[in-house]
Structure formats: C-alpha cells, structure tokens
Amino acid sequence: MSLENPKCNCEKCELKSLFFSNVSQEELFNICEIKYETEHRKGDVIIKEGDKINEFIYLKQGLVKLSKSTSDGKDQIICFSKPFDFVSLLSVFSSTNYNYSVTAIEDSVTCLLDLNVVKRYAQTNAMFAMDLMTKVSHVSDMIIQENLEIKRKHLKGRVAHVLLYFSEHVYNNRTFELPVSRREIAEYIGMTTENVIRTLSEFRKDKIIKIFGKYIEIGDLKRLENISEFG
Amino acid sequence: MSLENPKCNCEKCELKSLFFSNVSQEELFNICEIKYETEHRKGDVIIKEGDKINEFIYLKQGLVKLSKSTSDGKDQIICFSKPFDFVSLLSVFSSTNYNYSVTAIEDSVTCLLDLNVVKRYAQTNAMFAMDLMTKVSHVSDMIIQENLEIKRKHLKGRVAHVLLYFSEHVYNNRTFELPVSRREIAEYIGMTTENVIRTLSEFRKDKIIKIFGKYIEIGDLKRLENISEFG
DNA sequence: CGCGGCTTTGATGTTCATCAAGTAAAGTGG
C-alpha cells in the first residue's frame, strides 16, 4: 500500500464525510487501494440488469437512471439518481444479481469498490454498517414515496411533477436541459410518449413553460405546482 | 434481569434465527427484558402515520397493511406484510417519524423493542447491523419490484395479480378468505372500487374464480396467471 | 445522402373513473 497511490485521494472525497465518517484513515486507505474510478458518457450502461454483483458502485458525478425491462420488451424507469444517492446500494446487500440496470443520462463518474472488502469492513465496523444501513433505508424510502406520489396523480400532474423534480431537486434552476427523452419521461411516469408530448405542448400553449428542444424554462411556477398537486 | 421473566422467551422465538443469529444469548436477554408483545384485532391501527419512532416493532403473527393517506383524504396501500417481513423496519433508520400507517388486516401479534436499545446493539455488533441491513434492503427491494409489476399491468391483470399474491404468497392455497375489502384492493392497485368489483364479477362469470363473499376459490389457475401476465 | 430514432399532431377507439341507485351486511344505541 502506497500513500502516494494516485488513485488514493479518498480522504478528500465528499464520500468520506457521507458514510465513511466512521472508517479510520487506515481502513480508508485499504479501501481506496482497490478502488476504480470510471468515466461514463451520456447513454452508457453502467450496470446491466441480471449481472452478478461483485462490486460496490457509487456515483461521484453526473446523473443516472435505474430501469428494468418488462417481459414484453419495454422499459420501466424506477428512479433517477444524483451523486451520493448510492445507486448500486439497493440490491447489493440482499441479492446476488442486479435486478435493474443503471444508465448514465449525463456524463458521469463512478467509483467502484470491491464488494467483499466493503462487506468485510461492514462486518467488523458496526458504526460503518449502521451508516450504510441508514443510507440504504433512506434511498429506498425516497423511491417508495416518490412512486406513491406519482401513482396518485393523473397525466398532467405527473408530467408537472417530473418537471418540478428536475428543476428543484436536480438542477436548482427554473431553466434546465432535460437529461431524458420524452419516451424516458413516459417510462418513468407510466404513460405513453405521445401523451407526455401532448401534455408538454399544452403547458407551452398555456404559457406555463417554454420549450426549446431539450431545454425547458418554467414560466409560471405556481401554476405548475398547482397542476402537480391537484391536476 | 431475571431469567424467569415470563416475557423472556425470545431464545425460542423464530425471530432469533432470522436476524438475531449474531446476537449473543446474554445480549438477547437484555433485549428481551424490554420487549412488549401486543395483540391486535383485525382493523386495529398499530402504527399511525406521523408518529414519532421510538420503538422497533416487528410482526410475530398475523397480517398487516402499510398505507399512507393522500392530501385529498384517500388512502394508498403500499404493501401487505407477513410475519418476519419486519413492518416497522423501513423508516426506522432513516426518519424520526413514520411516514405511513400500519394496520392489522388479520388478528396479529407484534413484538416491540426499544429502538435505542436495538440501535445501541447495532452500533456495537457489526454482524447484527449487517443482518438488519440485509433485511431492510430485501424488504425495500420487494416493495419496489412489486410496485413495478403492478404498474405495468392493466385493471384485469392487476386484480389477477392480487388474487395470485394472496393465494400463493400469503395463504398457499387455491381457496382463501380475502383479508381485505374491495376498496382496499383498489387502494393497493390504484384503481376504483367499482372496477375491482366489476373485474371480480367478470372472473366469476368466466368461471376463473368462485366468490362467496370474502372467500375466493381459484378455479382456473392457468387462465388467472395468464391474465396476470398479459391481461 | 439516407437511415433510424426522436418528436409532433391528429383521428379513433379502449379503458377506466364517475355518477347514480339499489341491495346486503355490519355496527350502534335505545
């Protein structure tokens, strides 16, 4: 183990403060020693549904989608995930194989650790295990809440919800570039592509949003929030 | 601490083998010392949405539903839970308050442990923490998978799915008593009560099931499975 | 340049929610 290992800059990584806070400097070095940082272009598949889980992957930079393909060849999008939402965490401790795919929807950087090493540390360092659990629990909860929220809304409310999600939760901006296609929005909210497009056009006609291809500008935030809540 | 404590029969409890396997006999006695076993009648609310989380509750016997009420006063059912599916586990490690309610849909028995004590053990016993995490992770995964499954189906497929769920997953029998009302099925699959009833009636007319009030007998399993998969 | 995928709009039909109205069952208070 070399302290000069160029890969080994984890002690500066934001990850440390998030869930390695109970891992000693020395342990961290050991974990870093076997880590791989990988860059992914928009569209790259990072994890393929069905693959064996051998690693502990987390998203350092970018944006990804979790999805699952149905028996009739279509895709369902489970959620979108930002850095530190630990995309690979979900099945990691309960399955041997991934039961969904992870795809970059923006250029992204992942950090890959050997799962067995992480597990070994978790089995000996209880505080670390607890931090992991809190994270797993929180991420799962978010997904379940979000799904309930979408489920109770109609088409317009769902589309409005997604726009607000990207605007507020991902980009913190009234103007942003949609990282997903209309079809992907449809796959996320469980409606057809055509109806997503029709709804966006309608919002545009009603001057609630402006559309420039992939770019969206929210013009009337209150109305959009109202549609999301009651529409 | 008394070994003759009448409450203290945890060492015989099935729970032990499930996720206290890495807890020593002595630790188990300490945990048992502060446990409360409670009986609930069908319909009783065990956990109320919004309540502070002070305890670690698990289902020892019976059947419950997890639900959440929407802003417009209706209910959404998140999942049904059998013993050892650890109903209170979900939010316990990520929130201070429950964000759903738990209600007995059959006469049930819960076991209540002090959350702080459980947490304290988890923070010192890494193997115990890992077992907990595996459980949390697995339960969450099941809920997410199940929701995706329902989402991709139409009315008939969803109703068929629910019938098969109770028949195969809960009762292991072609004949069973529905533990939920038609309205609750509707709240679970995200359709209206009327349409759930209509679909059940249709299945009856097509001789796929027999209905005697709450009792259901699956007559044509293959057709029901087919409807669940493709209908 | 042409191909495939993404986007858009319109027309049409299906699926489902809503409204209405009635029966059955189950709980409630005298």
Next chain:
DNA sequence: CCACTTTACTTGATGAACATCAAAGCCGCG
C-alpha cells in the same frame, strides 16, 4: 333485540382520460 345508521358490495349508464394507430417533420450519424 330491534330500529337505525353506516359501511361494504354490486350493477348499469355515461363521459373523461388515456392508448393506439397513422403520418409527417426533424435531427444526428455513419
């Protein structure tokens, strides 16, 4: 125990929401 109220269940009629089908324009890419 019975009248009363409420809740669950059931069916039909109607209209709204949404999927499907079709056709055309657009854009990026080999």
